[in-house]
Amino acid sequence: MKDEIDEMVRDTYRYFYVDGLVEVAIGFLFLVLGLVVFAWLNLDTTSWPGILAVVALIVFTIGGSAIVKRVVGLVKERVTYQRTGYVAYDRGEPGVGRWPVVLAAVLLVLLLSVLPDPLTKMPFVVGALLGILLAFMGYRVSLIRFYLLGGIAFAVGLAAALLVADELVGATLTFAGSGLALLVSGAIILLSYVQEHPQVGEE
């Protein structure tokens, strides 16, 4: 009985990710942030494109989470709620939460003190941090695809640490690469969700 109730509770949490919209939005944000940082590193910051890159970097860094929340809410209202129903959650959306982020960061700092080079490089750190957070998300809502996405982020970070000489560029590529993986995964889930669930009206 306990397991069945727990499973229904978990299903309700998992419903937040049923349409892939969260991955699309976060993936898009990561990808844009990665590209903006890449542009900022390679452009003259006194030129118009350079200034634009700096402004975009500030806007997306500060307001990124709010933009994602707003866009996901609006699109869910039009796509998801009309197809499979509306759910609002008690303490915001069932995401990672604050403590796992702190815990992952502490774990990583501890690991970095014992790891050999190039595993102490920034791209690996970024990839590992994203990997841990995505895996934790997968554990929390029992979604295997988040474990896979965590693995991809980890692998991209490791590859960038080994192959890209400039640490900042490597970290940016890790961020953008992980974002691209999230975006593609979310888009696939969204397409299959829309195909499987035609729009219905309530009685």
Place this chain on the structure above:
Amino acid sequence: MDDEKIRALIDVDRIVHEPARLMILAVLSAAREADFLYLLNATALTKGNLSSHLSRLEEAGYVEIEKSFVGKQPRTVARLTGSGREALASYRNQMQAVLKAR
């Protein structure tokens, strides 16, 4: 099973004990609120069944129902009340105690 455990089983809240209502309460316990369409999909009940169980839970004061419009679409939203949350928690404790005693 001792007398106390048997009494716990007899005293179990019948409103919560009914499987369809238990499903509705379990779903709502994970959310701030959910609409009729979501509850329909999550519980796999028929519309009539879901309506009648929601009414029963509302009468017991375990669930609040709110009808509104989103654009031109009607939306019926249900949310667990404080006493509904307490009733579910106490039911789970009672059942766990009974099952442990087996």
